Amino acid sequence: MPHTSPAQIGYLAGILDGEGYISLKPSRGGSGMIIRVGVNMTDLDVLERCQEIAGAGVIAGPRIRGTNKPIWIWNINHQRDAVAVLMTVYPLVGARRKRRIEEALAAWKAKPQRKKPEPWGIAGNNGCGTYAGWATHHRRGSPICAACRDAANEYRRARRKRPAR
Ligand SMILES: [Zn+2]
Numbered sequence: 001m002p003h004t005s006p007a008q009i010g011y012l013a014g015i016l017d018g019e020g021y022i023s024l025k026p027s028r029g030g031s032g033m034i035i036r037v038g039v040n041m042t043d044l045d046v047l048e049r050c051q052e053i054a055g056a057g058v059i060a061g062p063r064i065r066g067t068n069k070p071i072w073i074w075n076i077n078h079q080r081d082a083v084a085v086l087m088t089v090y091p092l093v094g095a096r097r098k099r100r101i102e103e104a105l106a107a108w109k110a111k112p113q114r115k116k117p118e119p120w121g122i123a124g125n126n127g128c129g130t131y132a133g134w135a136t137h138h139r140r141g142s143p144i145c146a147a148c149r150d151a152a153n154e155y156r157r158a159r160r161k162r163p164a165r
Helices: 006-019 044-054 079-092 095-110 131-140 146-161
Strands: 020-026 033-041 058-063 071-076
Touching: 006 020, 006 033, 006 044, 006 079, 020 095, 033 044, 033 079, 033 095, 044 058, 044 071, 071 079, 079 095, 131 146
Parallel strands: none
Antiparallel strands: 020 033, 033 071, 058 071
C-alpha cells in the first residue's frame, strides 16, 4: 500500500471494521487456510475508494436480490495483499476485528510457504559464476543467471577441448 496517507488508512480501517469481513477457509488441497478479506455493500463508490487505497482486490457485481438495491463485492484474493491490508489496519480496528486479524495472520504464518525461485543468483550462497552454481539453479528449478550460464558453457567447452589420450 504505497503512498497512502493516515487519513486514507483510517478510512479503509473504518469501512473494514464496520462493513467488512475477515474469514478463513481451508485451501483447496488442504495444505492450509486461505484468508478472505472484503466488503459487501450497495455503495460502489465506497468500494472503489477502498480498492484504490489498498491498491488491491477486485470488485464484483452487481448482485441483485429481489427488490433490494444491488450489492457490490470488493474482495482481496491475493494472500500477500490481504495480509498487507490486515497488518496496516490492525492498530485502527476494534477488539473483535483485531482478534480476527490475529487469527488470520497466525493461520497464514502457519501455512507452509512455497519457496519462490530466485530471479537472479542463489540466495544466501556465493556460488554463482561457477559450474556448481549452475547445477544449484538447475536442481532448484530456478532461472539460471548469466554468470552461471557462462560458467557452465566455459566448463563444457573446456571438457570438449581436453585431448583424448
Ligand atoms: Zn547463478
